Amino acid sequence: MEKNCIVQGNKQIIADINRLKQEKNAVILAHYYETGAVQDAADIVGDSFALSRMAKDTDASIIVFCGVRFMAESAKILSPHKKVLLPVPHAGCPMADMVTPEDVRSLREKHPQAAVVCYVNSSCEVKAESDVCVTSSNAVKIVRAMDEKQIIFVPDQNLGRYVAENVQEKEVFLHSGFCPVHHRLTSDDVAKAKAQMPGAVLLAHPECTRAVLDAADYIGSTAQILDYAKQAAEQTFIIATEEGILHKLHKDNPDKVFFPLTPNLLCTDMKKTTLLDLRDALLYEQHEISLSYDVMSKARRCLDRMLILS
Ligand code: 13P
Ligand code: SF4
Numbered sequence: 001m002e003k004n005c006i007v008q009g010n011k012q013i014i015a016d017i018n019r020l021k022q023e024k025n026a027v028i029l030a031h032y033y034e035t036g037a038v039q040d041a042a043d044i045v046g047d048s049f050a051l052s053r054m055a056k057d058t059d060a061s062i063i064v065f066c067g068v069r070f071m072a073e074s075a076k077i078l079s080p081h082k083k084v085l086l087p088v089p090h091a092g093c094p095m096a097d098m099v100t101p102e103d104v105r106s107l108r109e110k111h112p113q114a115a116v117v118c119y120v121n122s123s124c125e126v127k128a129e130s131d132v133c134v135t136s137s138n139a140v141k142i143v144r145a146m147d148e149k150q151i152i153f154v155p156d157q158n159l160g161r162y163v164a165e166n167v168q169e170k171e172v173f174l175h176s177g178f179c180p181v182h183h184r185l186t187s188d189d190v191a192k193a194k195a196q197m198p199g200a201v202l203l204a205h206p207e208c209t210r211a212v213l214d215a216a217d218y219i220g221s222t223a224q225i226l227d228y229a230k231q232a233a234e235q236t237f238i239i240a241t242e243e244g245i246l247h248k249l250h251k252d253n254p255d256k257v258f259f260p261l262t263p264n265l266l267c268t269d270m271k272k273t274t275l276l277d278l279r280d281a282l283l284y285e286q287h288e289i290s291l292s293y294d295v296m297s298k299a300r301r302c303l304d305r306m307l308i309l310s
Contacts, residue, residue: 098177099155114150128298
């Protein structure tokens with residue numbers, strides 16, 4: 001009975017979301033780490049790169065970003081004249097908070113010849129201090145294409161190290177940031193999972209440590225992991241990234257089997273947004289992203305350069 005009430009309640013909220021979206025010419029973007037219910041209510045679900053592209057190209061007047069703050073900020077930077085709403089304003093990224101503009105300035109002083117590459121998981125202020133932005137899907141390609149021989153990479157030490165190993169002709173100076181969700185995964189976790197699922201294919205996100213990446217059969221962004229699983233002939237996969245991705249993996253591949261590398265592989269910030277938060281953001285047009293024009297235009301250069309080099 002209680003479950004029926006929830007289903008009825010959700011149906012009404014989804015109907016409200018769809019009506020409000022039409023009335024207000026809004027588009028709903030969601031990341032693959034959001035809850036299944038929020039992903040299903042979105043117009044576009046994607047990885048950080050696809051969502052940045054969509055935010056730039058959409059004709060909608062309002063962008064509702066179901067994700068974390070740096071994603072909604074990137075949407076605002078790329079579409080400054082649009083209203084960008086973040087349904088839960090305190091949904092942040094702990095890794096993005098690990099680097100400050102002052103950190104970037106002091107790294108530049110230490111390595112004056114180096115270009116600053118910032119992972120998209122960073123604040124608008126950090127982007128404004130950087131030369132080019134990257135996501136996990138294009139970081140290797142962009143760093144390889146840059147003219148500079150020395151690179152400062154912020155904030156993710158794991159993605160930065162992965163880039164350095166794949167672009168050996170460059171010298172890469174790493175910041176110490178990390179994603180708490182991916183960084184805690186160990187080679188013991190891999191050994192346990194492989195013992196339980198012999199023959200399973202390990203798909204890992206580059207935010208994981210070297211120990212996990214060394215054991216992986218494929219390394220990629222969330223969208224790249226989804227593409228890989230779809231085309232693979234194998235049937236069983238161990239997934240070393242946030243478990244929200246399982247929703248789409250199951251939807252796309254009903255006959256294949258997916259196990260998260262460990263239980264509770266959860267980003268709590270990505271799970272903060274509910275259907276009700278999404279409905280209310282649309283209804284009241286609340287939690288709008290507002291950034292200083294000056295900082296935004298400096299950050300824009302760094303995102304535009306990423307889009308050109310991708
Ligand atoms: P991607 O979806 O770009 O792989 O990013 C992962 C992530 O951590 C987003 O916060
Ligand atoms: Fe940040 Fe990690 Fe959560 Fe992505 S999964 S938003 S990097 S804390």
